[in-house]
Amino acid sequence: MKYVTEFRDGDLARRLIERIHKTSRKPARLMEFCGGHTVTIFRHGIRKVLPENIEMVSGPGCPVCVTANADLDRAIAIARLPRVIVTTFGDMFKVPGSYGSLQQAHAQGADVRMVYSPLDALRTARDNPGRMVVFLGIGFETTAPTVAASILQAEKEGLENYFVHSMHKVCPPALRALADSGEVRLSGLICPGHVSAITGSQAWVPFAKDYGLSCVVSGFEPLDVLQAVWMLVEQIEQGRSEVEIAYRRGVTFEGNAHARDVMAQVFMPCEADWRGFGRIPGSGLRPSERYRRFDALEVFDVDPGPVVEPAGCQCGAVLRGVVSPPECALFRTVCTPEDPVGPCMVSSEGSCSTWYQFGGDLES
Amino acid sequence: MCLAIPAKVLSIEDTRAQVDMGGIRREVSLMLTPDAAVGDYVLLHCGYAIQRLDEEEALETLQIMEEAGILKDALEE
Numbered sequence: 001m002k003y004v005t006e007f008r009d010g011d012l013a014r015r016l017i018e019r020i021h022k023t024s025r026k027p028a029r030l031m032e033f034c035g036g037h038t039v040t041i042f043r044h045g046i047r048k049v050l051p052e053n054i055e056m057v058s059g060p061g062c063p064v065c066v067t068a069n070a071d072l073d074r075a076i077a078i079a080r081l082p083r084v085i086v087t088t089f090g091d092m093f094k095v096p097g098s099y100g101s102l103q104q105a106h107a108q109g110a111d112v113r114m115v116y117s118p119l120d121a122l123r124t125a126r127d128n129p130g131r132m133v134v135f136l137g138i139g140f141e142t143t144a145p146t147v148a149a150s151i152l153q154a155e156k157e158g159l160e161n162y163f164v165h166s167m168h169k170v171c172p173p174a175l176r177a178l179a180d181s182g183e184v185r186l187s188g189l190i191c192p193g194h195v196s197a198i199t200g201s202q203a204w205v206p207f208a209k210d211y212g213l214s215c216v217v218s219g220f221e222p223l224d225v226l227q228a229v230w231m232l233v234e235q236i237e238q239g240r241s242e243v244e245i246a247y248r249r250g251v252t253f254e255g256n257a258h259a260r261d262v263m264a265q266v267f268m269p270c271e272a273d274w275r276g277f278g279r280i281p282g283s284g285l286r287p288s289e290r291y292r293r294f295d296a297l298e299v300f301d302v303d304p305g306p307v308v309e310p311a312g313c314q315c316g317a318v319l320r321g322v323v324s325p326p327e328c329a330l331f332r333t334v335c336t337p338e339d340p341v342g343p344c345m346v347s348s349e350g351s352c353s354t355w356y357q358f359g360g361d362l363e364s
Numbered sequence: 365m366c367l368a369i370p371a372k373v374l375s376i377e378d379t380r381a382q383v384d385m386g387g388i389r390r391e392v393s394l395m396l397t398p399d400a401a402v403g404d405y406v407l408l409h410c411g412y413a414i415q416r417l418d419e420e421e422a423l424e425t426l427q428i429m430e431e432a433g434i435l436k437d438a439l440e441e
Contacts, residue, residue: 001419003370003405004386012429019432036366063365089410091365117411119393139410142366146412149395194366197407197415220367223429230432249422250368250407256415259396349365 003249007221016226017049024233029055029185031321033175034192035062035349036220042358044222050229057184058354060174060276060319061192063139063167064091064347068273071167072097073304075136078165078296079110085128087121088136090114095343098308118150125154125162134296137166137285142194144168144285145259148266151287151294165296166286169272171195172203173283177274179211184321188214188232190225193247198263200255204243212241219247266291275343276316315342318351325355332356368409370417373402383408 032038038058041047047056060066076097079086086102093103093114106112111131115121118135125133137147147164154162171192178184191204196217204215214235218228228246235242245251263285272284287295313335314328325331325344335341337353344350371383371392379395385408394400397413406413 001405001422002386003417003422006422006426012426012432015432016429034366061366089365119411139365142368142409142414145396145414146393146410149393149412152395192366194368194407194409194414197368227425227429246425248425249417249419250415256396258398259414262396347365 004221007219007223009223012223013226016223016230020226020230020233021051023230023237024051024054026236027053027055028187028233028236029057030188030190030229030232031057031059031184031186032190032225033059033061033171034190034195035065035347035351035354036193037061037190037218037225038351038354039349040220040222040225042354046222046225046229054229054233057186057321058318058324058351059321060178060274061140061171062319062344062347062349062351063143063169064095065315065319065343065350066169066174066274066276067092067095067138067167067343068275069098069307069309070273073099073307074297074302075165075167076100076102076105077302077304078134078300079105079112081300081302083131084300085111085113085124085131085133086136087113087115087124087133089138091347092136092138094340095346096310096340099305118147122150122153122159122162125159126157129161132161132163134163134165134300137164137168139168140171140192140195141198141263144267145198145263148263151266151291152262154294155291162294163296163299164287164294166267166284167272168267168285169274169283170269170285172206173280174274174277175207177277177280178320179207179213181320186213187236188216190228190232191215191217191243193217193219193224193251196245196247196251196255198256198259201243201245201251201253202255208241208243214241215243217243217245217247217251219250276319310341313342315344315352318344325352326359328352366409368407368414370405371408371413373400373404373406373413376400376402381413
Protein backbone atom coordinates (compact mmCIF):
# COMPACT_ATOMS: atom_id res chain seq x y z
CA MET A 1 0.00 0.00 0.00
CA LYS A 2 1.53 3.31 -1.14
CA TYR A 3 -1.64 5.31 -0.41
CA VAL A 4 -1.33 7.18 -3.72
CA THR A 5 -1.30 5.10 -6.94
CA GLU A 6 -4.05 2.80 -5.64
CA PHE A 7 -6.37 5.81 -5.60
CA ARG A 8 -5.64 6.79 -9.21
CA ASP A 9 -6.82 3.53 -10.81
CA GLY A 10 -8.61 4.18 -14.12
CA ASP A 11 -10.80 1.08 -13.98
CA LEU A 12 -12.11 1.90 -10.52
CA ALA A 13 -12.67 5.51 -11.63
CA ARG A 14 -14.86 4.30 -14.52
CA ARG A 15 -16.86 2.12 -12.12
CA LEU A 16 -17.47 5.06 -9.79
CA ILE A 17 -18.45 7.36 -12.68
CA GLU A 18 -20.94 4.80 -14.01
CA ARG A 19 -22.31 4.33 -10.54
CA ILE A 20 -22.80 8.10 -10.13
CA HIS A 21 -24.63 8.27 -13.49
CA LYS A 22 -26.81 5.33 -12.51
CA THR A 23 -27.76 6.80 -9.12
CA SER A 24 -28.05 10.54 -9.72
CA ARG A 25 -31.46 11.86 -10.78
CA LYS A 26 -32.11 15.02 -8.75
CA PRO A 27 -30.45 18.34 -9.60
CA ALA A 28 -27.61 18.83 -7.12
CA ARG A 29 -25.20 21.67 -6.49
CA LEU A 30 -22.09 20.44 -4.70
CA MET A 31 -19.40 22.70 -3.30
CA GLU A 32 -15.84 21.55 -2.85
CA PHE A 33 -14.72 23.75 0.04
CA CYS A 34 -11.02 23.07 -0.38
CA GLY A 35 -8.79 24.48 -3.11
CA GLY A 36 -6.88 21.18 -3.14
CA HIS A 37 -10.07 19.45 -4.24
CA THR A 38 -10.60 22.09 -6.93
CA VAL A 39 -7.19 21.17 -8.32
CA THR A 40 -7.97 17.41 -8.27
CA ILE A 41 -11.36 18.02 -9.95
CA PHE A 42 -9.86 20.12 -12.74
CA ARG A 43 -6.62 18.21 -13.24
CA HIS A 44 -8.52 14.95 -13.73
CA GLY A 45 -11.43 16.42 -15.71
CA ILE A 46 -13.98 15.31 -13.11
CA ARG A 47 -16.48 18.10 -13.93
CA LYS A 48 -16.67 16.82 -17.50
CA VAL A 49 -17.52 13.22 -16.55
CA LEU A 50 -20.32 13.99 -14.08
CA PRO A 51 -24.01 13.91 -15.10
CA GLU A 52 -25.49 17.22 -16.26
CA ASN A 53 -27.76 17.47 -13.22
CA ILE A 54 -24.72 17.79 -10.94
CA GLU A 55 -23.22 21.25 -10.69
CA MET A 56 -19.87 21.70 -8.99
CA VAL A 57 -19.02 25.00 -7.28
CA SER A 58 -15.61 25.91 -5.86
CA GLY A 59 -15.50 27.28 -2.32
CA PRO A 60 -13.29 29.53 -0.20
CA GLY A 61 -10.87 26.85 1.02
CA CYS A 62 -7.63 28.48 -0.10
CA PRO A 63 -5.89 30.15 2.87
CA VAL A 64 -3.75 32.38 0.68
CA CYS A 65 -6.79 33.54 -1.30
CA VAL A 66 -8.90 34.45 1.74
CA THR A 67 -6.08 36.43 3.39
CA ALA A 68 -7.26 40.03 3.47
CA ASN A 69 -5.10 42.78 2.02
CA ALA A 70 -4.89 44.47 5.46
CA ASP A 71 -3.11 41.40 6.88
CA LEU A 72 -0.83 41.00 3.88
CA ASP A 73 0.01 44.73 3.94
CA ARG A 74 1.10 44.39 7.58
CA ALA A 75 3.31 41.43 6.65
CA ILE A 76 4.95 43.45 3.89
CA ALA A 77 5.42 46.44 6.22
CA ILE A 78 7.12 44.16 8.78
CA ALA A 79 9.37 42.77 6.04
CA ARG A 80 10.56 46.31 5.27
CA LEU A 81 11.75 46.90 8.85
CA PRO A 82 15.51 46.82 9.49
CA ARG A 83 17.03 43.60 10.98
CA VAL A 84 13.91 41.61 10.07
CA ILE A 85 13.79 38.41 8.03
CA VAL A 86 10.32 37.39 6.90
CA THR A 87 9.85 33.70 6.15
CA THR A 88 6.82 32.56 4.21
CA PHE A 89 5.27 29.69 2.29
CA GLY A 90 5.94 30.21 -1.41
CA ASP A 91 2.30 30.73 -2.36
CA MET A 92 2.19 34.03 -0.48
CA PHE A 93 5.26 35.51 -2.16
CA LYS A 94 3.60 36.88 -5.30
CA VAL A 95 0.19 37.87 -3.89
CA PRO A 96 -0.36 41.58 -4.59
CA GLY A 97 -1.22 43.65 -1.53
CA SER A 98 -2.38 47.27 -1.56
CA TYR A 99 1.08 48.56 -2.41
CA GLY A 100 2.87 45.61 -4.00
CA SER A 101 3.78 42.05 -3.05
CA LEU A 102 6.35 40.43 -0.77
CA GLN A 103 8.23 39.64 -3.96
CA GLN A 104 8.40 43.33 -4.85
CA ALA A 105 9.46 44.21 -1.29
CA HIS A 106 12.18 41.55 -1.65
CA ALA A 107 13.33 43.09 -4.95
CA GLN A 108 13.56 46.44 -3.16
CA GLY A 109 15.84 45.01 -0.48
CA ALA A 110 13.56 43.45 2.15
CA ASP A 111 14.82 40.08 3.37
CA VAL A 112 11.97 37.72 2.47
CA ARG A 113 12.70 34.00 2.34
CA MET A 114 10.50 31.18 1.12
CA VAL A 115 10.32 28.15 3.39
CA TYR A 116 8.66 24.76 3.13
CA SER A 117 8.01 24.35 6.84
CA PRO A 118 7.89 26.37 10.08
CA LEU A 119 10.85 24.13 11.02
CA ASP A 120 12.85 25.95 8.31
CA ALA A 121 11.81 29.27 9.83
CA LEU A 122 13.05 28.07 13.24
CA ARG A 123 16.34 27.11 11.64
CA THR A 124 16.61 30.57 10.07
CA ALA A 125 16.10 32.09 13.54
CA ARG A 126 18.79 29.83 15.04
CA ASP A 127 21.22 30.68 12.22
CA ASN A 128 20.63 34.45 12.50
CA PRO A 129 20.75 35.33 16.21
CA GLY A 130 21.26 39.04 15.46
CA ARG A 131 18.12 39.25 13.30
CA MET A 132 14.41 38.99 14.06
CA VAL A 133 12.76 36.19 12.11
CA VAL A 134 9.04 36.48 11.42
CA PHE A 135 7.10 33.53 10.07
CA LEU A 136 3.89 34.31 8.20
CA GLY A 137 1.33 31.92 9.66
CA ILE A 138 -1.07 31.21 6.82
CA GLY A 139 -3.37 28.22 6.81
CA PHE A 140 -6.39 26.49 8.26
CA GLU A 141 -6.65 23.83 10.97
CA THR A 142 -4.26 21.63 8.96
CA THR A 143 -1.40 24.10 9.25
CA ALA A 144 -2.07 26.00 12.48
CA PRO A 145 -0.97 23.06 14.72
CA THR A 146 2.40 22.90 12.92
CA VAL A 147 2.98 26.60 13.56
CA ALA A 148 1.81 26.19 17.16
CA ALA A 149 4.34 23.34 17.52
CA SER A 150 7.08 25.62 16.15
CA ILE A 151 6.27 28.20 18.85
CA LEU A 152 6.47 25.50 21.54
CA GLN A 153 9.82 24.43 20.07
CA ALA A 154 11.10 28.02 20.07
CA GLU A 155 10.06 28.38 23.71
CA LYS A 156 11.79 25.12 24.63
CA GLU A 157 15.01 26.22 22.92
CA GLY A 158 14.82 29.73 24.37
CA LEU A 159 14.85 31.27 20.87
CA GLU A 160 14.15 34.95 21.43
CA ASN A 161 14.20 36.08 17.81
CA TYR A 162 11.35 33.95 16.42
CA PHE A 163 7.94 35.55 15.86
CA VAL A 164 4.74 34.57 14.09
CA HIS A 165 2.40 36.89 12.21
CA SER A 166 -0.65 34.69 12.59
CA MET A 167 -3.19 34.97 9.81
CA HIS A 168 -4.47 31.47 10.61
CA LYS A 169 -8.15 30.80 10.15
CA VAL A 170 -10.57 28.04 11.04
CA CYS A 171 -13.08 26.80 8.48
CA PRO A 172 -16.48 26.26 10.16
CA PRO A 173 -17.25 29.96 10.85
CA ALA A 174 -16.61 30.85 7.18
CA LEU A 175 -18.75 27.96 6.02
CA ARG A 176 -21.48 29.13 8.36
CA ALA A 177 -21.23 32.66 6.92
CA LEU A 178 -21.49 31.18 3.45
CA ALA A 179 -24.53 29.08 4.36
CA ASP A 180 -26.22 31.93 6.24
CA SER A 181 -25.82 34.39 3.35
CA GLY A 182 -28.05 32.27 1.11
CA GLU A 183 -26.13 33.58 -1.92
CA VAL A 184 -25.36 30.07 -3.13
CA ARG A 185 -27.89 27.33 -2.52
CA LEU A 186 -26.05 24.07 -1.99
CA SER A 187 -27.24 20.49 -1.72
CA GLY A 188 -23.99 18.95 -0.66
CA LEU A 189 -20.52 19.71 0.56
CA ILE A 190 -17.24 17.97 -0.19
CA CYS A 191 -15.55 18.64 3.15
CA PRO A 192 -11.81 19.37 3.33
CA GLY A 193 -9.72 16.22 3.87
CA HIS A 194 -6.67 17.48 5.69
CA VAL A 195 -8.52 20.06 7.78
CA SER A 196 -10.69 17.10 8.84
CA ALA A 197 -7.59 15.00 9.62
CA ILE A 198 -7.15 17.46 12.52
CA THR A 199 -10.74 18.50 13.35
CA GLY A 200 -12.34 15.14 12.64
CA SER A 201 -15.49 14.83 10.57
CA GLN A 202 -17.38 15.94 13.69
CA ALA A 203 -16.65 19.54 12.66
CA TRP A 204 -19.26 19.31 9.86
CA VAL A 205 -22.11 17.81 11.88
CA PRO A 206 -23.81 21.22 12.43
CA PHE A 207 -23.92 21.75 8.67
CA ALA A 208 -25.74 18.47 8.13
CA LYS A 209 -28.04 18.98 11.13
CA ASP A 210 -28.76 22.74 11.05
CA TYR A 211 -28.45 23.46 7.34
CA GLY A 212 -29.57 20.14 5.84
CA LEU A 213 -26.39 19.82 3.81
CA SER A 214 -25.19 16.37 2.79
CA CYS A 215 -21.53 16.29 3.84
CA VAL A 216 -18.75 13.92 2.77
CA VAL A 217 -15.09 14.33 3.72
CA SER A 218 -12.85 13.57 0.74
CA GLY A 219 -9.20 12.82 0.10
CA PHE A 220 -7.27 14.37 -2.77
CA GLU A 221 -6.77 11.57 -5.27
CA PRO A 222 -9.26 11.34 -8.17
CA LEU A 223 -10.90 8.18 -6.77
CA ASP A 224 -11.37 9.92 -3.41
CA VAL A 225 -13.28 12.79 -5.01
CA LEU A 226 -15.35 10.46 -7.21
CA GLN A 227 -16.24 8.36 -4.19
CA ALA A 228 -17.22 11.50 -2.27
CA VAL A 229 -19.47 12.62 -5.16
CA TRP A 230 -21.02 9.16 -5.30
CA MET A 231 -21.69 9.18 -1.53
CA LEU A 232 -23.18 12.69 -1.78
CA VAL A 233 -25.42 11.62 -4.66
CA GLU A 234 -26.62 8.62 -2.62
CA GLN A 235 -27.44 10.92 0.31
CA ILE A 236 -29.22 13.46 -1.89
CA GLU A 237 -31.27 10.83 -3.74
CA GLN A 238 -32.30 9.27 -0.42
CA GLY A 239 -33.06 12.66 1.15
CA ARG A 240 -30.37 12.25 3.82
CA SER A 241 -28.12 14.98 5.20
CA GLU A 242 -25.40 13.30 7.23
CA VAL A 243 -21.66 13.52 7.65
CA GLU A 244 -19.78 10.65 6.02
CA ILE A 245 -16.12 10.05 5.25
CA ALA A 246 -14.77 8.98 1.85
CA TYR A 247 -11.22 9.32 3.17
CA ARG A 248 -11.25 6.83 6.00
CA ARG A 249 -7.54 6.04 5.73
CA GLY A 250 -6.68 9.55 6.95
CA VAL A 251 -9.78 10.92 8.66
CA THR A 252 -11.79 9.78 11.66
CA PHE A 253 -14.82 11.28 13.39
CA GLU A 254 -12.59 12.46 16.27
CA GLY A 255 -9.62 13.72 14.25
CA ASN A 256 -6.23 14.40 15.84
CA ALA A 257 -7.05 15.51 19.39
CA HIS A 258 -3.37 15.87 20.31
CA ALA A 259 -2.77 18.31 17.45
CA ARG A 260 -5.85 20.27 18.50
CA ASP A 261 -4.48 20.45 22.06
CA VAL A 262 -1.19 21.86 20.78
CA MET A 263 -3.14 24.42 18.73
CA ALA A 264 -5.36 25.36 21.69
CA GLN A 265 -2.36 25.67 23.99
CA VAL A 266 -0.65 28.26 21.79
CA PHE A 267 -3.48 30.01 19.97
CA MET A 268 -6.74 31.58 21.03
CA PRO A 269 -9.69 32.38 18.78
CA CYS A 270 -10.04 35.93 17.48
CA GLU A 271 -11.98 37.83 14.86
CA ALA A 272 -10.45 37.48 11.39
CA ASP A 273 -10.84 39.36 8.15
CA TRP A 274 -11.63 37.09 5.17
CA ARG A 275 -11.37 38.29 1.60
CA GLY A 276 -14.87 38.10 0.17
CA PHE A 277 -16.54 37.69 3.55
CA GLY A 278 -15.30 40.51 5.74
CA ARG A 279 -14.76 40.12 9.46
CA ILE A 280 -15.97 36.85 10.97
CA PRO A 281 -15.96 36.53 14.79
CA GLY A 282 -14.04 33.58 16.19
CA SER A 283 -12.65 32.56 12.80
CA GLY A 284 -9.03 33.53 13.40
CA LEU A 285 -6.21 32.35 15.66
CA ARG A 286 -3.68 34.52 17.49
CA PRO A 287 -1.08 33.60 20.12
CA SER A 288 -2.69 33.33 23.56
CA GLU A 289 -1.59 35.45 26.53
CA ARG A 290 1.21 33.09 27.52
CA TYR A 291 2.71 33.11 24.00
CA ARG A 292 2.14 36.81 23.31
CA ARG A 293 5.88 37.47 23.06
CA PHE A 294 5.89 35.40 19.86
CA ASP A 295 3.09 37.50 18.33
CA ALA A 296 4.62 39.65 15.59
CA LEU A 297 1.69 42.07 15.78
CA GLU A 298 2.49 42.77 19.45
CA VAL A 299 6.20 43.17 18.81
CA PHE A 300 6.29 45.15 15.55
CA ASP A 301 4.28 48.34 15.41
CA VAL A 302 3.66 49.02 11.73
CA ASP A 303 1.25 51.22 9.84
CA PRO A 304 0.98 49.97 6.28
CA GLY A 305 -1.46 52.71 5.25
CA PRO A 306 -5.03 52.44 3.99
CA VAL A 307 -6.10 49.25 2.24
CA VAL A 308 -6.53 49.48 -1.53
CA GLU A 309 -8.42 46.76 -3.39
CA PRO A 310 -7.59 46.18 -7.06
CA ALA A 311 -10.26 47.66 -9.35
CA GLY A 312 -12.46 45.07 -11.05
CA CYS A 313 -11.02 42.08 -9.17
CA GLN A 314 -13.77 39.54 -8.40
CA CYS A 315 -11.76 37.27 -6.07
CA GLY A 316 -14.19 37.91 -3.20
CA ALA A 317 -17.20 36.74 -5.23
CA VAL A 318 -15.20 33.81 -6.64
CA LEU A 319 -14.36 32.73 -3.07
CA ARG A 320 -18.05 32.83 -2.09
CA GLY A 321 -18.90 30.61 -5.07
CA VAL A 322 -21.10 33.35 -6.56
CA VAL A 323 -18.97 34.01 -9.64
CA SER A 324 -16.85 31.52 -11.57
CA PRO A 325 -13.42 32.73 -12.71
CA PRO A 326 -14.31 33.08 -16.43
CA GLU A 327 -17.14 35.42 -15.42
CA CYS A 328 -14.58 37.94 -14.13
CA ALA A 329 -13.72 40.48 -16.82
CA LEU A 330 -10.06 40.46 -15.77
CA PHE A 331 -9.68 36.65 -16.07
CA ARG A 332 -7.11 35.69 -18.76
CA THR A 333 -7.11 39.27 -20.11
CA VAL A 334 -5.56 41.51 -17.48
CA CYS A 335 -5.12 38.85 -14.78
CA THR A 336 -2.84 35.87 -15.50
CA PRO A 337 -0.54 33.73 -13.34
CA GLU A 338 2.43 35.70 -14.69
CA ASP A 339 0.83 39.05 -13.82
CA PRO A 340 -1.89 38.33 -11.25
CA VAL A 341 -4.33 40.98 -10.05
CA GLY A 342 -5.91 38.95 -7.24
CA PRO A 343 -4.74 36.11 -5.00
CA CYS A 344 -6.98 33.46 -6.61
CA MET A 345 -4.76 33.72 -9.69
CA VAL A 346 -1.55 33.43 -7.62
CA SER A 347 -2.07 30.51 -5.30
CA SER A 348 -1.47 27.11 -6.85
CA GLU A 349 -4.88 26.07 -5.59
CA GLY A 350 -6.73 29.31 -6.19
CA SER A 351 -9.84 28.84 -8.34
CA CYS A 352 -8.68 31.30 -11.00
CA SER A 353 -5.23 29.76 -11.31
CA THR A 354 -6.78 26.27 -11.52
CA TRP A 355 -9.30 27.35 -14.19
CA TYR A 356 -6.49 29.06 -16.07
CA GLN A 357 -4.34 25.93 -16.09
CA PHE A 358 -6.91 23.17 -16.50
CA GLY A 359 -10.28 24.80 -17.29
CA GLY A 360 -9.75 24.76 -21.05
CA ASP A 361 -13.07 24.96 -22.87
CA LEU A 362 -15.23 24.58 -19.75
CA GLU A 363 -18.13 26.96 -19.50
CA SER A 364 -18.86 28.61 -16.17
CA MET B 365 -1.94 24.79 0.90
CA CYS B 366 -3.43 21.92 2.90
CA LEU B 367 -1.46 19.47 0.80
CA ALA B 368 -0.31 16.46 2.81
CA ILE B 369 1.71 13.57 1.43
CA PRO B 370 1.89 9.97 2.65
CA ALA B 371 5.32 9.03 4.00
CA LYS B 372 6.65 5.91 5.70
CA VAL B 373 8.33 6.27 9.10
CA LEU B 374 11.81 4.65 8.94
CA SER B 375 13.26 5.58 12.33
CA ILE B 376 12.38 7.74 15.32
CA GLU B 377 14.57 9.74 17.67
CA ASP B 378 12.77 11.76 20.32
CA THR B 379 10.09 13.72 18.39
CA ARG B 380 11.97 13.59 15.09
CA ALA B 381 11.66 10.88 12.49
CA GLN B 382 13.34 9.86 9.25
CA VAL B 383 10.65 9.18 6.66
CA ASP B 384 10.55 7.88 3.11
CA MET B 385 8.44 9.94 0.71
CA GLY B 386 8.32 8.01 -2.54
CA GLY B 387 12.05 7.30 -2.41
CA ILE B 388 13.12 10.62 -0.88
CA ARG B 389 14.39 10.60 2.72
CA ARG B 390 13.53 13.49 4.97
CA GLU B 391 13.60 14.40 8.61
CA VAL B 392 10.17 15.38 9.95
CA SER B 393 8.61 16.21 13.30
CA LEU B 394 6.29 13.84 15.15
CA MET B 395 5.27 16.51 17.69
CA LEU B 396 1.66 16.29 16.47
CA THR B 397 1.50 12.49 16.17
CA PRO B 398 3.34 11.11 19.22
CA ASP B 399 1.75 7.67 18.65
CA ALA B 400 3.34 7.16 15.23
CA ALA B 401 5.63 4.11 15.13
CA VAL B 402 8.36 2.84 12.81
CA GLY B 403 6.70 1.24 9.78
CA ASP B 404 3.58 3.44 9.97
CA TYR B 405 2.54 5.62 7.08
CA VAL B 406 1.78 9.19 8.12
CA LEU B 407 0.31 12.23 6.37
CA LEU B 408 3.07 14.79 6.08
CA HIS B 409 2.24 18.51 6.04
CA CYS B 410 4.85 21.30 6.23
CA GLY B 411 7.45 19.05 7.80
CA TYR B 412 5.11 17.63 10.45
CA ALA B 413 3.23 14.33 10.51
CA ILE B 414 -0.38 15.35 11.13
CA GLN B 415 -2.11 11.96 11.13
CA ARG B 416 -1.36 8.23 10.90
CA LEU B 417 -2.75 6.46 7.85
CA ASP B 418 -4.89 3.37 8.41
CA GLU B 419 -4.10 0.55 5.99
CA GLU B 420 -7.18 -1.49 6.85
CA GLU B 421 -9.44 1.46 6.09
CA ALA B 422 -7.58 2.13 2.83
CA LEU B 423 -8.10 -1.47 1.68
CA GLU B 424 -11.74 -1.38 2.69
CA THR B 425 -12.31 1.85 0.71
CA LEU B 426 -10.79 0.24 -2.40
CA GLN B 427 -13.02 -2.77 -1.84
CA ILE B 428 -16.11 -0.52 -1.69
CA MET B 429 -15.07 1.00 -5.01
CA GLU B 430 -14.64 -2.46 -6.54
CA GLU B 431 -18.11 -3.34 -5.36
CA ALA B 432 -19.56 -0.15 -6.85
CA GLY B 433 -18.92 -1.78 -10.22
CA ILE B 434 -20.02 -5.27 -9.18
CA LEU B 435 -23.31 -3.92 -7.85
CA LYS B 436 -23.80 -2.04 -11.08
CA ASP B 437 -23.20 -5.22 -13.10
CA ALA B 438 -25.69 -7.07 -10.92
CA LEU B 439 -28.29 -4.36 -11.47
CA GLU B 440 -27.90 -4.59 -15.22
CA GLU B 441 -28.28 -8.36 -15.34
